[in-house]
Amino acid sequence: MIRGILSGKGGVGKTTITVNLGIALHNLGENVVVLDGDLKNPNLSLHLGVFKYNLTLQDVVEKDISHISLLNALYVHETGLRFIPAHLSLNFLDTDASKLKSFLENSPYNVLIDSSPGLGKDSLSVLECCDEVFVVTEPYLPDITDCMKTLEVAKDRDVNVKGIILNKVRGKDYELGKEEIKACTNTNVIANLPFEENVLRSLKLKNPVINYKPLSKVSLGFNQLAADISDKEFVKPRFLPLKRAFSFIQNKSKSAKAN
């Protein structure tokens, strides 16, 4: 199964969602590999805290050598997540993303691809690889406009659109509502992930939020989404407020000791 995380606009949180959803799926026992499909501006590896690799996605795709498969560029993060990074170098700007499809055929893994934003050649190439896609958006008019375009193109290309992932939701009255978005796009909103500073902190710490703050609302959102996708049941941890308070006190005392 090849799943794609797409968006019409950049900066909506595709990579954050790909990484955290990947870990959540891995924790549920899915045989998942996360792949950085944004070959021009890859930053999946930055989220995972590793910058330099012996072999990357571009190396495999560009060299096109029969004995080198994508598995040669597969790495394992400390969380157990398997991932295929792309190189940050500008030398790889010309890498042809359309070659990706042939490498992904007959993959033994469930692949989760972090696509480039928009409807450029690279993201369309990713779209062609996918069995199903998720479109990420923020709840504002420009974002939803680009989201609608992406949905139309995906449907036109006969890719199964699993739903919209609404990200960075603040619950304010100036945001577009979940039901309104659903009605306008004729597409299910399958996740409503809240805006949280923990996500930004986790980025600085190069530790995915699901690992850094597993009890935070956004982390639970990722777990719920992963369970929905893989048809499994997600049981919310009991006594959440207590556990959160305990974890908060623990962190405080840790930082006090460190100082």
Add this chain to the structure above:
Amino acid sequence: MKKVEISEDLLRVKDLIGKPKRNLNESTILTNQLKDFGYKIEEIEKKIENRGKFDLKRIKELIFLLSDKELNANEVGRILKISRNRASEYLLKMEKDEILKSRFVGKKKYYFMKHD
């Protein structure tokens, strides 16, 4: 059920976006080509009950593709630029609806048009 109100801005934007042109043109051309080949498209459409996630345009493309040759799911996926799994779903559905027939060559299953 409560009716959801969609803001005027969203509706205006939706209207401006429209549909990808490629779809309409190709679909019409395909239908005409298939009719030229002697296929009764209306009858085929009737055969495919519960189309659900299956796109009619894609079904027409498959008929066009398999009208004079035998292909397996991998080859169909590559030509139509869809995943092998998706191609396989279509082929199985069309076989079930008695539009296609299949035969095994080794481990691979090849599909072709069922001519009445």
